[in-house]
Amino acid sequence: MQGVDMKRRDESGGGATSGPLHLPVLVAEVLDLLRAPAGRVLSGWLVDATVGLGGHAEAILREFPGLRILGQDQDPEALALAAQRLQGAGDRVVLRRGRFSQLPDTLDELGIERPVAMLLDLGASSLQFDDAARGFSLQADGPLDMRMDPTRERTAADVVNTWDESDLADLFYYEGDERESRRIARAIVESRARAPFRRTLALAELVERTLRRGPRGASPGRIHPATRVFQALRRAVNEEGEELLAALGCAEERLAEGGRLLAISFHSGEDRCVKRYLAEGAREGRWDLLTRKPVRAGRDEVRANRRARSASLRAAARTRGEAAGGAA
Numbered sequence: 001m002q003g004v005d006m007k008r009r010d011e012s013g014g015g016a017t018s019g020p021l022h023l024p025v026l027v028a029e030v031l032d033l034l035r036a037p038a039g040r041v042l043s044g045w046l047v048d049a050t051v052g053l054g055g056h057a058e059a060i061l062r063e064f065p066g067l068r069i070l071g072q073d074q075d076p077e078a079l080a081l082a083a084q085r086l087q088g089a090g091d092r093v094v095l096r097r098g099r100f101s102q103l104p105d106t107l108d109e110l111g112i113e114r115p116v117a118m119l120l121d122l123g124a125s126s127l128q129f130d131d132a133a134r135g136f137s138l139q140a141d142g143p144l145d146m147r148m149d150p151t152r153e154r155t156a157a158d159v160v161n162t163w164d165e166s167d168l169a170d171l172f173y174y175e176g177d178e179r180e181s182r183r184i185a186r187a188i189v190e191s192r193a194r195a196p197f198r199r200t201l202a203l204a205e206l207v208e209r210t211l212r213r214g215p216r217g218a219s220p221g222r223i224h225p226a227t228r229v230f231q232a233l234r235r236a237v238n239e240e241g242e243e244l245l246a247a248l249g250c251a252e253e254r255l256a257e258g259g260r261l262l263a264i265s266f267h268s269g270e271d272r273c274v275k276r277y278l279a280e281g282a283r284e285g286r287w288d289l290l291t292r293k294p295v296r297a298g299r300d301e302v303r304a305n306r307r308a309r310s311a312s313l314r315a316a317a318r319t320r321g322e323a324a325g326g327a328a
């Protein structure tokens, strides 16, 4: 299959620069977990619920000639690029726009009863992070948006400008692991009383100034001081916690017996959620764990792709046990 050459756009909106728009992570490990034990023949439908730019899907189609893929994503821009990349696969690929919570309806609509595998490559893609106009970026100024699905009503600006101080503080603490959540929430509420936040850099700079004045300072070095606040806002705007639970529930209800769920997380809370869900399911006889510890990227992959440094892959196989929702 011939993939299209998808290059990163330069920030000025001009032509392509070198480097792909999004590098899929842990591809060899995903293929190994689908294949194990070595030589297993896979046929039927695999659901790639985060098809993104189609990197994982392309590798899976090449490796398993008996598989067809339903590729879903909530981002129409990503789907258009996936369609280009996967066009050589013909009717082995069906692409649909939608969220995890809409996946059961999509499976019904397509008459896919029992997929043999499901892949979740969670969070946002480099396509989304690197385009300042999407509003995820701490480095380049853009509207404070952060919607992966542009038809969602609520943007990051809505959250920042309308939530109560205590709700903002809880959001930064629980969804971003930000220890200075209360001070940052207070600074936001004081600042927005003078003028609402509209742009990413205005918020990033306020967080940085607030942390620099605090007892711990703005930890210099590895990550931008506003990274955790931005992560929390992104999770709220896209309802990532609720959506992940919907995806896990759909995998449990719909996967065939022996069908495999593979989930890649980039955030400790997300990984904890997958881990707990599968551990509880394993205790109650619904899942066999295929990974006791999360699979992490090797040094070479991290060197080639910085996003891979925080990726954690967990996998499990569905047993005969009745789904927690009662519909196995």
Ligand SMILES: C[S@@+](CC[C@H](N)C(=O)[O-])C[C@H]1O[C@@H](n2cnc3c(N)ncnc32)[C@H](O)[C@@H]1O
Residues within 6 Å of the ligand: 022, 023, 024, 025, 049, 050, 051, 052, 053, 054, 055, 056, 057, 072, 073, 074, 075, 078, 098, 099, 100, 101, 121, 122, 123, 124, 125, 148, 243, 244
């Ligand atoms: C890390 S990227 C996936 C990249 C993909 N595996 C590839 O190889 O190109 C995550 C994708 O999942 C999508 N996504 C995140 N949450 C989603 C949800 N709840 N429903 C549907 N798509 C979602 C994002 O829009 C993004 O395109």
